[in-house]
Amino acid sequence: MTTFKATAQASPNIALIKYWGNRDQELRLPANPSLSMNLAGLTTTTTVEFDPALKQDVLILGGSEIKGKGLERVSRFLDQVRRQTSEVLKTSEVSHLFARVESRNNFPSGAGLASSASGFAALAVAASAAAGLDLNEAELSRLARLGSGSACRSVPGGFVEWTLGSDDRSSYAYSIASADHWDLRDIVALIDVEHKAVGSTEGHAVAATSPLQAARVATAPERLAQARSALLARDFAALADVVELDSLMMHAVMITSAPVLMYWQPSTIAVMQAVRQWRLNGLAACTTIDAGPNVHVICTAAAADEVALRLRVIPGVRRVLTAGVGGPAQLIPDTHLRSIAGVKSAGYNLDTHH
Amino acid sequence: MTTFKATAQASPNIALIKYWGNRDQELRLPANPSLSMNLAGLTTTTTVEFDPALKQDVLILGGSEIKGKGLERVSRFLDQVRRQTSEVLKTSEVSHLFARVESRNNFPSGAGLASSASGFAALAVAASAAAGLDLNEAELSRLARLGSGSACRSVPGGFVEWTLGSDDRSSYAYSIASADHWDLRDIVALIDVEHKAVGSTEGHAVAATSPLQAARVATAPERLAQARSALLARDFAALADVVELDSLMMHAVMITSAPVLMYWQPSTIAVMQAVRQWRLNGLAACTTIDAGPNVHVICTAAAADEVALRLRVIPGVRRVLTAGVGGPAQLIPDTHLRSIAGVKSAGYNLDTHH
Numbered sequence: 001m002t003t004f005k006a007t008a009q010a011s012p013n014i015a016l017i018k019y020w021g022n023r024d025q026e027l028r029l030p031a032n033p034s035l036s037m038n039l040a041g042l043t044t045t046t047t048v049e050f051d052p053a054l055k056q057d058v059l060i061l062g063g064s065e066i067k068g069k070g071l072e073r074v075s076r077f078l079d080q081v082r083r084q085t086s087e088v089l090k091t092s093e094v095s096h097l098f099a100r101v102e103s104r105n106n107f108p109s110g111a112g113l114a115s116s117a118s119g120f121a122a123l124a125v126a127a128s129a130a131a132g133l134d135l136n137e138a139e140l141s142r143l144a145r146l147g148s149g150s151a152c153r154s155v156p157g158g159f160v161e162w163t164l165g166s167d168d169r170s171s172y173a174y175s176i177a178s179a180d181h182w183d184l185r186d187i188v189a190l191i192d193v194e195h196k197a198v199g200s201t202e203g204h205a206v207a208a209t210s211p212l213q214a215a216r217v218a219t220a221p222e223r224l225a226q227a228r229s230a231l232l233a234r235d236f237a238a239l240a241d242v243v244e245l246d247s248l249m250m251h252a253v254m255i256t257s258a259p260v261l262m263y264w265q266p267s268t269i270a271v272m273q274a275v276r277q278w279r280l281n282g283l284a285a286c287t288t289i290d291a292g293p294n295v296h297v298i299c300t301a302a303a304a305d306e307v308a309l310r311l312r313v314i315p316g317v318r319r320v321l322t323a324g325v326g327g328p329a330q331l332i333p334d335t336h337l338r339s340i341a342g343v344k345s346a347g348y349n350l351d352t353h354h
Numbered sequence: 355m356t357t358f359k360a361t362a363q364a365s366p367n368i369a370l371i372k373y374w375g376n377r378d379q380e381l382r383l384p385a386n387p388s389l390s391m392n393l394a395g396l397t398t399t400t401t402v403e404f405d406p407a408l409k410q411d412v413l414i415l416g417g418s419e420i421k422g423k424g425l426e427r428v429s430r431f432l433d434q435v436r437r438q439t440s441e442v443l444k445t446s447e448v449s450h451l452f453a454r455v456e457s458r459n460n461f462p463s464g465a466g467l468a469s470s471a472s473g474f475a476a477l478a479v480a481a482s483a484a485a486g487l488d489l490n491e492a493e494l495s496r497l498a499r500l501g502s503g504s505a506c507r508s509v510p511g512g513f514v515e516w517t518l519g520s521d522d523r524s525s526y527a528y529s530i531a532s533a534d535h536w537d538l539r540d541i542v543a544l545i546d547v548e549h550k551a552v553g554s555t556e557g558h559a560v561a562a563t564s565p566l567q568a569a570r571v572a573t574a575p576e577r578l579a580q581a582r583s584a585l586l587a588r589d590f591a592a593l594a595d596v597v598e599l600d601s602l603m604m605h606a607v608m609i610t611s612a613p614v615l616m617y618w619q620p621s622t623i624a625v626m627q628a629v630r631q632w633r634l635n636g637l638a639a640c641t642t643i644d645a646g647p648n649v650h651v652i653c654t655a656a657a658a659d660e661v662a663l664r665l666r667v668i669p670g671v672r673r674v675l676t677a678g679v680g681g682p683a684q685l686i687p688d689t690h691l692r693s694i695a696g697v698k699s700a701g702y703n704l705d706t707h708h
Contacts, residue, residue, distance in 0.1 A: 252566055260630075
């Protein structure tokens with residue numbers, strides 16, 4: 001009995017120019033182009049095995065079997081892979097097989113780091129390889145996008161741009177600079193949540209209910225061009241201004257949506273206000289915030305230690321996590337898997353205080 | 355030697371639909387119409403005396419003589435009164451006289467309550483009466499607007515709408531419901547400021563630098579219509595939604611302006627998140643925030659005590675101040691002045707904690 005198996009790794013990414021809202025909800029065609037950096041050391045490792053013995057798809061996350069909506073989302077994604085297999089490889093039997101998906105993050109769950117980006121990037125690479133598809137980077141990025149929009153940005157390495165595109169084929173991400181272009185850091189301030197978090201699942205779907213979304217979308221390409229130039233020129237001051245503005249533009253849309261999406265907590269503001277002041281006083285650091293209370297402080301390597309030290313004493317900052325610029329999603333040869341499993345919680349720097 | 359003297363009182367107002375940005379900066383013609391309620395018990399009392407013995411205008415605020423920019427602003431305002439006097443009253447000698455302006459607030463300075471609205475409303479009423487002008491409410495409102503935009507809303511009583519207008523003559527405020535129409539309360543949570551506040555003086559001037567201002571302005575009339583309907587129908591749930599949305603729309607513009615105007619402090623978010631939760635649990639309260647960290651909690655009379663109790667235990671809330679719906683700006687007969695001076699700090703309810 002033949003089986004088809006592969007393992008891949010991918011990192012989450014932090015958007016410097018945000019993706020918020022879709023033109024096409026089903027195909028996850030974004031309302032605006034976006035720009036991100038992969039986060040080194042944080043990884044999702046995913047093994048996919050298409051197996052004639054299975055009667056349905058199986059999903060195991062962090063050692064626990066997942067059913068219900070989580071499994072359905074992965075199954076729908078695997079359907080895309082099975083469909084491509086039947087179209088491209090006429091003789092393939094994978095198109096009729098179910099798969100076992102085993103996935104593990106080396107970063108703590110509940111840390112507020114979106115794992116859907118690294119998750120679907122790793123799944124796209126592993127599932128397509130297991131199925132015998134030979135996809136190039138752009139094709140893998142498009143495939144990952146179908147699972148989770150921002151996952152398409154975790155396929156290429158380093159600093160990544162997700163082009164708007166006009167349809168499914170043309171909307172994918174590509175690297176505009178490799179990880180070693182600029183040693184930026186993302187120092188994540190993990191924030192205590194005092195109140196029940198607003199659900200974020202439907203966020204993209206409600207973006208268009210804000211009277212401000214159209215203006216945000218219309219001006220995003222200009223901010224992206226500014227961020228790209230600043231990034232390529234390694235001009236931190238220019239990058240900082242546009243990164244903060246773009247994050248605030250997204251939250252401006254969120255807080256004026258129906259329902260209102262107010263992800264900020266008191267300490268979120270404390271960190272934003274503090275970092276703004278630090279930058280006025282010469283520290284090369286700026287903030288960007290995703291759909292949650294945590295604050296990502298983007299800074300130069302020279303400023304990283306100082307930023308981490310200062311963040312730790314801000315009340316309500318639960319932990320501080322540091323990541324550099326990460327590489328692309330990639331296949332892991334079977335022989336490497338044992339050693340990777342052994343270092344699964346040593347790949348990043350996680351400090352805890354009070 | 356003849357002198358011309360009058361005294362007037364006015365209350366500050368809290369905008370339920372915000373004024374932010376001008377079409378004409380000089381004439382303070384607003385970018386959008388707005389809606390407010392006057393705050394009962396909080397008053398500015400201002401005496402104006404045009405006096406042939408004076409060699410220049412004199413301004414005394416809370417017992418201290420003010421020079422420089424504060425005096426210049428009041429002098430420019432008095433120039434408007436002098437000009438109207440010379441146009442309307444051909445025989446007037448006031449047009450050539452300087453004035454002594456003495457003004458006093460019965461609410462603490464530094465409480466973060468904008469006193470320019472009550473200040474210029476009281477000044478408009480007192481100065482025009484002292485000069486012998488017989489202005490109606492709309493004319494007084496227009497005059498007050500020239501001193502401070504939102505001051506035009508402190509001239510009429512109760513719930514007040516500032517119509518957009520097309521020019522100086524047509525942009526003024528009028529009452530849409532008297533103070534006894536609905537016993538709403540404004541429970542002001544005064545917030546500790548951890549960092550130096552962003553200057554707000556230039557706020558209106560930079561509103562247009564936000565890519566979101568045009569969309570806010572374009573949709574403001576619709577929100578105003580919703581708020582007006584809810585107010586006239588005494589429908590608190592409908593009012594709450596649009597009041598919170600409109601405040602968030604203004605702050606969305608502020609946080610995306612150049613320079614960024616981030617007035618919120620950690621406790622500002624704590625109060626906003628708390629009140630949102632209380633409302634979900636049935637308490638008739640909602641929040642609105644001006645150009646500062648304090649949170650105005652608008653609520654029904656029935657909810658007021660509970661709101662004040664709960665606000666006092668939120669960390670970072672320095673004081674809680676309660677106001678009802680206030681009346682119009684008005685002239686004070688000379689014989690009443692002595693008794694008013696005696697109660698100048700007893701007209702509102704100010705609670706302090708930790």
